[in-house]
Amino acid sequence: MTKIAIIGFGVVGSGVYEVIRKNAGEITEKAGTEIDIKYILDIRDFSNHPESNLFVNDVNIIAEDEEVSVVVETMGGLEPANTFSRLMLSKGKTVVTSNKELVATYGDELFALASENDCAYYYEASVGGGIPIIRPMKNCLSANRIESVFGILNGTTNYILTRMFTDNVSFESALKEAQEKGYAEKDPTADVDGFDTGKKISILSSMINGEKINHEDVHTEGIRGITLIDTEFAQSFGYSIKLIGSCRRVDDKYSVVVAPMLVKKDSPLAGVNDVFNGIMVCGNMLGDAFFYGRGAGKLPTASAVVADVIDALRSKDISFKAPWTKAIGNVLVPYDKIECAMYVCLKETDDETVAKVCQVFGNDLKIIVKDGYVAFITGKDTISAIDEKLSKINAKVNNKLMIL
């Protein structure tokens, strides 16, 4: 029997409790040992919980209990999750987390601490919720050099964009709807402005790079600027619009970016709708592999956490290897040097503007002129070169989006 503790009994933490209780038979068989929840740490009152005897509010009770070998951290946020995780690791307890913010910000230090103390730090649930992505990238694609990873990593924004795209609902209305359904927070900044996706793509990028890629250094754009004009033009050009976190290897650097992008209709990513997530990984031997499922939600995310607990128990005799170490030097391609094709929408339709666009960008452009706008898709170039060309056209840029 293995004793574990859960710290943070919110949505995911209570899901972990539920998964362990519901699938006890399967889990014991897979882990090779029964998993016994000895403590649940939460400062809120759970005296009415059927197992209220498990609840404690002093973290040191868990830290000092040598019987507890694995601690599940499902608090979210930097503090006190960071302090508590360090405490547990320093005591030689393996920590399993769903906390993307903590992994993105201090992952390198927590991995190092785990290595020093002969335990481990697991983080599958921090990206893609219930979708297996961290472990496949680590274990299944291990014979590959990973060339790129990109995808839809945030369910809230994908719900909003799906509503805009398929039902012609405005951004504001779709956001309100998402809030009513509980998909979006009252303050939707973390999701809508791309910061959540930024943390997740920085975790995947750090894995590929082997050294930390700081989420604060990643160029991050959200979806507030997308209007129904853009979704209509995208559709006409044969694309969907998705908020994409993307990391591509370019020689010995990485171009990492979070932005709403035009995604070709026949890409598997274009079919990822509502709150679902989808992640494309490209290995130099495998080619493309695609992973799809529920990127959030209580039980899907909790089942990924419990899979990590099982893995931790099965692998306890294998020494832990840090997936990445601290950042050494800048490995990011500067944003304006990233190469891509772009969708541009200008707020002018006089013949002169159209002529100027053709003159500056070449004649084999795809152009649509409609309702007072000129929309077109450029050839592939650096963003700075595209911007320079745009500055030569005397027209108001209504929107400008990367093509995936």
Add this chain to the structure above:
Amino acid sequence: MTKIAIIGFGVVGSGVYEVIRKNAGEITEKAGTEIDIKYILDIRDFSNHPESNLFVNDVNIIAEDEEVSVVVETMGGLEPANTFSRLMLSKGKTVVTSNKELVATYGDELFALASENDCAYYYEASVGGGIPIIRPMKNCLSANRIESVFGILNGTTNYILTRMFTDNVSFESALKEAQEKGYAEKDPTADVDGFDTGKKISILSSMINGEKINHEDVHTEGIRGITLIDTEFAQSFGYSIKLIGSCRRVDDKYSVVVAPMLVKKDSPLAGVNDVFNGIMVCGNMLGDAFFYGRGAGKLPTASAVVADVIDALRSKDISFKAPWTKAIGNVLVPYDKIECAMYVCLKETDDETVAKVCQVFGNDLKIIVKDGYVAFITGKDTISAIDEKLSKINAKVNNKLMIL
């Protein structure tokens, strides 16, 4: 340094050689040891190969060499792969295979032999080629009770159906094309009649069941009976047609079947085209997760084999657990007791037939009458009940397909 041998230097075997040579740096880092190919067994002449010194044609040289700890079996077929694999396992050498036929037929015995001899038998590449599916089902979904797994497991038939569906090419022409492109064998029986898919779904079913599910007991239909009439009707009803291997838990039994099925247009499976594979797994906590990629091909499949070799080296201190044991009793739901909705196409269009269909199947059917055919989609019922109803209508059944 770890010494390995490759037995069978065909498409996949030579791919394994290539992956290990090309990604040596990445692989050494992941495996924690350098992988050195000491022998390649193949009875054909490779004296012109740049590393011709590695080739041997006596299996005992490998079996008797204690330095060799992992053997890659990429021969395919039952014999001599079976005899050679048993020989290696009995010598305590871990075997990594891409051989679906061997895993489906003797997997239970080979796993048992591995356990007895304190080594392991790995088989990720036997299903889904390069797509990680075995390891995610084993490790990532380990906190779930898996309720179902189904998908497109054969690239050849998916290529043919895609051509029929999107370009209106007949089965015969599409098959010929697939043969010209090297996707289909001269004798296409294994692919086209569903036997390849049957072996793969029996492997996944056995994993879920924990006891062997014999591929010969699985109801297996191929795609020879699909005509452009069916693809046209399917399209009109909002479906695509795919050859599906499917396993669903029904109480304490499993309904396992291989057949061409109608797949709803908005399912991720409907978007799996050409030679790609796609697999949907449903866990009781996770819900649906979907895996997509190249289901065959030299380097994708080889990279899955090498990932297994790396896993074998990293996990050598963990005792091997057989994913399934020999069959005990019959756990299959008989084919005619499987519950599903069905697409039926009758070769009659007189008003009496249409009236009879409505009378027998109820009035809320979706019916299309066109070009001398009556096509409709039934409600959900057992296959025997649907057949019984059909026998009451005096009309020639042109085709009858399950709805996924």
